[in-house]
Amino acid sequence: xxxxxxxxxAIAVGFLGAIGVVAFLLAGVIWVSVMDRRIAQSLGSxxxxxxxxxxxxxQRLALSLKSYMRGLLAQDAxxxxxxxASLISVAAGVIAFASLSFGPAxxxxxxxTGLIFIFGAxxxxxxxxxxxxxxxxxxxxxxxLARNAMxxxxxxxxxxxxxxxxxxxxxxxxxxxxVAAQLDQGAWFFFLAPVGFLLYLASSIxxxxxVSRPLARTAVECGENPADRPGxxxxxxxxxxxxxxxxxxxxxxxxxxxxxxxxxxxxxxDHFAGTPVExxxxxxxxxxxxxxxxxxxxxxxxxxxxxxxxxxxxxAISAGLFVILAGVLFAPPAAIxxxxxxxxxxxxxxxxxxGFLWLRARIPQFRFGRPIRAAWNFxxxxxxxxxxAVAAALVTRERWDWSPALSTLVMTAIALGxxxxxxxxxxxxxxxxGVEP
Amino acid sequence: xxxDRLLFDFFAAIAAASALAMVTRRNILHAAILLLAxxxxxxxxxLQLQAEYAFAAQLLLFAGGVVLLFVLVVMLLVxxxxxxxxxxxxxxxxxxxxxxxALIEILALVxxxxxxxxxxxxxxxxxxxxxxxxxxxFRDDLLAFEFASVPxxxxxxxxxxxxxxRTE
Numbered sequence: 279x280x281x282x283x284x285x286x287x288a289i290a291v292g293f294l295g296a297i298g299v300v301a302f303l304l305a306g307v308i309w310v311s312v313m314d315r316r317i318a319q320s321l322g323s324x325x326x327x328x329x330x331x332x333x334x335x336x337q338r339l340a341l342s343l344k345s346y347m348r349g350l351l352a353q354d355a356x357x358x359x360x361x362x363a364s365l366i367s368v369a370a371g372v373i374a375f376a377s378l379s380f381g382p383a384x385x386x387x388x389x390x391t392g393l394i395f396i397f398g399a400x401x402x403x404x405x406x407x408x409x410x411x412x413x414x415x416x417x418x419x420x421x422x423l424a425r426n427a428m429x430x431x432x433x434x435x436x437x438x439x440x441x442x443x444x445x446x447x448x449x450x451x452x453x454x455x456x457v458a459a460q461l462d463q464g465a466w467f468f469f470l471a472p473v474g475f476l477l478y479l480a481s482s483i484x485x486x487x488x489v490s491r492p493l494a495r496t497a498v499e500c501g502e503n504p505a506d507r508p509g510x511x512x513x514x515x516x517x518x519x520x521x522x523x524x525x526x527x528x529x530x531x532x533x534x535x536x537x538x539x540x541x542x543x544x545x546x547x548d549h550f551a552g553t554p555v556e557x558x559x560x561x562x563x564x565x566x567x568x569x570x571x572x573x574x575x576x577x578x579x580x581x582x583x584x585x586x587x588x589x590x591x592x593x594a595i596s597a598g599l600f601v602i603l604a605g606v607l608f609a610p611p612a613a614i615x616x617x618x619x620x621x622x623x624x625x626x627x628x629x630x631x632x633g634f635l636w637l638r639a640r641i642p643q644f645r646f647g648r649p650i651r652a653a654w655n656f657x658x659x660x661x662x663x664x665x666x667a668v669a670a671a672l673v674t675r676e677r678w679d680w681s682p683a684l685s686t687l688v689m690t691a692i693a694l695g696x697x698x699x700x701x702x703x704x705x706x707x708x709x710x711x712g713v714e715p
Numbered sequence: 716x717x718x719d720r721l722l723f724d725f726f727a728a729i730a731a732a733s734a735l736a737m738v739t740r741r742n743i744l745h746a747a748i749l750l751l752a753x754x755x756x757x758x759x760x761x762l763q764l765q766a767e768y769a770f771a772a773q774l775l776l777f778a779g780g781v782v783l784l785f786v787l788v789v790m791l792l793v794x795x796x797x798x799x800x801x802x803x804x805x806x807x808x809x810x811x812x813x814x815x816x817a818l819i820e821i822l823a824l825v826x827x828x829x830x831x832x833x834x835x836x837x838x839x840x841x842x843x844x845x846x847x848x849x850x851x852x853f854r855d856d857l858l859a860f861e862f863a864s865v866p867x868x869x870x871x872x873x874x875x876x877x878x879x880x881r882t883e
Contacts, residue, residue: 281718284717285717288718390768390844394768395767395770397779398778399774401778401780401783402774402778405779405783408786408787408790427783451845
């Protein structure tokens with residue numbers, strides 16, 4: 279009997295967790311699409327000609343899911359593999375996302391080998407991309423498949439090498455221990471390995487931009503006619519997987535370089551007089567209260583009815599979050615750590631994603647040859663050098679008692695010097711390569 | 716405990732079924748995807764035995780790397796007509812027979828050793844076995860580990876040489 283209960287409990291926990299992850303991811307995908315569109319609009323780029331608002335995004339996502347499910351259920355022999363392919367891509371993303379730790383105790387799966395696992399899932403997703411392209415676009419040149427896989431793999435290699443600096447500094451490949459190490463050392467790894475973070479950012483931007491575009495852009499770029507929209511939804515679903523991978527990349531960057539669920543100034547631990555509540559734990563509720571007031575103000579002065587409604591909803595959500603974040607301050611410290619940890623993690627992720635989209639919108643998209651050459655001639659060598667530089671900084675700190683600031687500064691300067699030399703060298707070599715393949 | 720057993724049976728069933736399906740498919744692309752399923756199920760068994768490193772390596776190297784290579788090579792180099800080769804080839808039967816003999820041998824060995832041997836169980840492992848493995852590879856047996864990397868280095872150099880010759 280107890281065995282049956284045990285199994286039921288395990289299934290229920292897994293099921294609820296899975297629903298939570300999927301719901302969260304879908305919300306994140308919509309948010310990313312809306313943000314991407316807003317950024318494109320603010321740049322006045324041509325792909326932003328038709329403004330897409332939140333309700334339309336929701337409708338698009340629903341249609342996309344509908345046609346996806348219809349395809350899965352059809353079981354047509356010729357079409358089953360493409361659907362399986364996009365299923366692999368999305369499922370790999372969901373599984374990888376589920377293995378992120380959102381707080382000291384907020385996680386679904388805690389592996390010792392979280393970092394490798396997430397990269398493994400990323401390679402699984404490449405399967406999905408390759409298969410989906412191979413089957414769904416009948417007239418796609420096959421060489422394009424290999425190029426896309428190669429491109430993703432190249433930049434994933436660059437991103438992985440960039441993350442190694444975090445592994446060296448923390449001495450672990452467990453995501454929780456990497457965050458714990460940042461608390462112990464009193465500094466986020468961004469400040470100890472800035473070059474590593476920049477390389478990671480560059481690799482993620484270059485690796486993700488042509489293979490996959492967020493929902494909003496793809497539909498426009500496919501020359502989609504509003505009249506026959508459902509027909510175009512095979513592509514958006516492929517890029518749904520890609521948007522999920524953007525979210526995972528943000529989660530990894532937050533964990534490894536931005537201190538995960540740690541609050542800024544995590545080692546400052548003064549308390550409110552006579553309470554166990556720390557002073558800086560007042561930040562999240564205050565931030566949410568300010569957001570709620572701001573959104574309410576914007577809503578009251580907004581002319582557009584839909585936007586007015588959206589801002590009111592945002593204001594209400596912020597107010598709700600304020601209540602939760604402030605209320606938990608009266609709970610035991612473990613609860614504060616969990617809820618506020620999740621808040622900080624998501625806030626950092628949001629900032630990272632916004633910066634990512636902002637940068638990507640401003641960086642021109644090159645065709646195949648240039649990014650690949652940049653990856654192998656510049657990014658990956660520099661990432662390897664950065665690994666050595668970070669290790670050397672660690673040695674100078676531990677053996678010669680250099681201060682963290684000095685060792686980081688010296689080693690960053692050396693890595694940047696080599697980066698400049700590599701870039702100049704690469705430029706002088708450009709003509710020797712002749713025409714791109 | 717019972718849950719562990721159930722999970723093991725679940726993954727083992729998937730692994731065995733998709734392995735069987737893999738060797739009986741005519742379409743080699745389908746076979747490659749079934750191989751992926753087999754490898755993932757075996758990875759699940761590793762994870763369930765708390766061999767987290769083996770699980771991650773399985774995912775990254777075999778499921779992610781090797782099978783991806785298979786899929787790409789099949790899609791790029793094997794024409795559609797050859798992907799469903801149904802012609803009789805006696806070599807296949809010889810190879811199948813050899814594999815069958817090897818399989819029976821392994822099963823016999825497992826069966827013979829089954830009595831009285833304590834199989835490594837989860838409880839007997841060190842609590843942080845990923846760390847223990849890192850210690851073994853990078854401290855206790857560093858020399859052997861580095862020797863093993865020499866062929867890999869030779870392979871990398873060989874690949875670079877082949878690729879260079881073609882472009883110049």
